[in-house]
Amino acid sequence: MDLIRKLFEAVIWLGFFATVFFAYYYYLKFRNSEKMLLIEKGTDISEVYKKREVHFPWFILGYTILGCSLGFALGLAIFLYLKQTQANFHSDILPFLSLPLMFLFGAIGLIAGNNIERKKRQ
Structure with missing residues (x-):
């Protein structure tokens, strides 16, 4: 019973880290494809991705x-x-x-x- 519980916890942690990894992977993949499409259109990407001033109240x-x-x-x-x-x-x-x-x-x-x-x- 204890072995099954430890195995179940390991699978849960593995699923959590896999979810975080794939979410970050697909975020980078989408961002890269978006930049490539903007470059193909001839848009200046420095204006699109310029840093915005963050103002905390x-x-x-x-x-x-x-x-x-x-x-x-x-x-x-x-x-x-x-x-x-x-x-x-x-x-x-x-x-x-x-x-x-x-x-x-x-x-x-x-x-x-x-x-x-x-x-x-x-």
Whole structure:
């Protein structure tokens, strides 16, 4: 039984690596045939395959993370304040208090980051 299981695992791994290999092989084959067709047509392939500028939205990501952390900190501060001031305060309220504040401030940060990105692009 153990031999059959090991053989089955080996076949699965072999199939996985064969799939990855053939996918890459056919990708290269297709790319080469596409280039050959473009050369036969007389098209300048340097314009087709030129590098595009990749732009990652750092402001959006940063402001969203900043907003989420501020929302969590505000929820924690409210929780600690309520715990000190009220004697019969339940401790189960922290997730219900901090999670909506995290989403609210994260959304505000997302909007602010998007506005800054838009102004930077113009």
